[in-house]
Each structure stands twice: as C-alpha cells, then as structure tokens.
Amino acid sequence: DIQLTQSPSFLSASVGDRVTITCRASQDISSYLAWFQQKPGKAPKLLISGTSTLQSGVPSRFSGSGSGTELTLTISSLQPEDFATYYCQQGYTYPLTFGGGTKVEIK
Amino acid sequence: EVQLVESGGGLVQPGGSLRLSCAASGFSFSDHYMNWVRQAPGKGLEWIGRSRDKAHSHSTEYAASVKGRFTISRDESNNSLYLQMNSLKTEDTAVYYCTRDFGSGGRYYSDYWGQGSLVTVSS
Numbered sequence: 001d002i003q004l005t006q007s008p009s010f011l012s013a014s015v016g017d018r019v020t021i022t023c024r025a026s027q028d029i030s031s032y033l034a035w036f037q038q039k040p041g042k043a044p045k046l047l048i049s050g051t052s053t054l055q056s057g058v059p060s061r062f063s064g065s066g067s068g069t070e071l072t073l074t075i076s077s078l079q080p081e082d083f084a085t086y087y088c089q090q091g092y093t094y095p096l097t098f099g100g101g102t103k104v105e106i107k
Numbered sequence: 108e109v110q111l112v113e114s115g116g117g118l119v120q121p122g123g124s125l126r127l128s129c130a131a132s133g134f135s136f137s138d139h140y141m142n143w144v145r146q147a148p149g150k151g152l153e154w155i156g157r158s159r160d161k162a163h164s165h166s167t168e169y170a171a172s173v174k175g176r177f178t179i180s181r182d183e184s185n186n187s188l189y190l191q192m193n194s195l196k197t198e199d200t201a202v203y204y205c206t207r208d209f210g211s212g213g214r215y216y217s218d219y220w221g222q223g224s225l226v227t228v229s230s
Binding site for chain 1: 142151152153154157168169170171204209211212214215216217218220221222223
C-alpha cells in the first residue's frame with residue numbers, strides 16, 4: 001500500500017500567513033493526488049484534484065504542486081475560514097489512501 | 108443539486124451486521140464511481156471501498172481492513188448505494204461517508220460527500 005505522510009501534522013499560523021503543507025508518498029504517485037479540507041463536524045470538501053486543478057468555487061489562494069513522491073498544498077494568504085484540517089489522498093492505485101492530516105489552527 | 112444522504116447507522120454489537128444506504132440525487136448515478144470512506148472518532152480518513160459505474164459493471168474494490176466482511180452494492184432503479192457490513196468489530200466504529208467520484212486525467216476523485224452516518228460497534 002502507498003503510505004502518505006503529511007507534514008507538519010499541526011501548524012499554528014496567523015491570518016495573512018503563507019502556509020505550505022507537504023504530502024510525501026512512499027512511492028511515485030505521478031500527479032494523482034487530491035487535497036481535502038475538513039472542518040469540525042463536517043464532511044471533507046475537495047479543494048484540488050490531479051495535484052493542481054482547483055475545484056470550482058475554491059478560492060485562488062489555494063494551490064497545489066509537485067509530482068512523484070513530494071506534493072504540496074499552499075495557501076497564499078490564510079483567511080479565518082481556512083482554519084481546518086487538510087488531508088491529501090492518492091488516486092494512483094488501490095487501496096486508495098489518505099495522509100494523516102494537517103490541522104491548521106489560529107496563532 | 109447533487110445530494111448524497113446516508114442512513115442506517117446506529118449501535119450494533121461486535122460480530123453483528125448493519126447495512127448503510129446512500130440515496131443519491133441531482134446527477135446521473137449510473138455514470139459515476141461511488142465510494143465509502145470512514146472516519147473513526149478523532150481520527151483521520153480511511154477509504155474502505157469503491158463501486159465503479161455501470162459501464163464498468165459496478166465492479167468493486169475494497170481496503171484490506173474490510174475485504175471479506177463488507178460488501179458494496181448499488182441499485183440503479185432507486186439511485187442508491189449500499190454498504191453491507193458483517194462481522195463488525197469495535198474498530199469499525201466510525202462515521203461512514205458516501206462519496207461521488209468524477210473522472211479526471213484517468214483517475215477518479217471524490218467531489219461530493221454525504222453528511223455521514225455514525226456506526227458504533229460496542230457491547
């Protein structure tokens with residue numbers, strides 16, 4: 001199975017900060033990665049598919065990049081509504097797997 | 108508007124069975140891959156299985172943790188996805204989400220999620 005390791009697992013940041021979350025895969029997953037945002041008590045929301053394709057309605061401050069075994073999610077200027085937990089998921093092969101999550105909290 | 112509504116969760120004893128349903132609306136159900144994803148209390152997300160679309164004969168894939176115990180099926184006549192869970196264990200306690208996939212670049216990603224259904228396995 002492909003293991004996805006997210007770092008950091010927790011980060012404390014201020015409104016306006018630039019934030020980068022890394023997802024490292026145990027083997028090459030090409031660009032077959034998605035990023036999800038989850039707020040407490042809510043279902044996850046798809047932000048980015050195929051490493052860098054922003055979903056409709058997702059603010060442009062979110063971006064994704066990378067390929068192979070190291071992929072990143074960047075929030076260019078953190079907004080109050082962005083405080084949440086973020087998960088990466090590989091769609092390369094079965095079983096589909098998720099990273100352990102990165103919780104973004106207010107500093 | 109795409110909607111996914113799960114039902115059927117509840118309290119069940121270890122070794123018992125439960126069937127979750129997911130009622131889909133607002134899209135062509137037969138044309139989409141569908142998944143079940145779960146989240147144990149306070150934990151991360153775990154993919155547990157997928158049902159491919161009608162064009163792929165509704166074939167299925169499962170995570171090792173549930174293979175042989177859980178079965179995904181779908182009823183195109185009433186746009187519903189099901190998860191039959193047998194031989195339940197305490198570690199199956201989680202919120203279970205139904206998700207819809209869309210295809211992009213040869214792979215599939217979950218763009219819509221239901222609200223989740225809580226399954227508690229406890230004596």
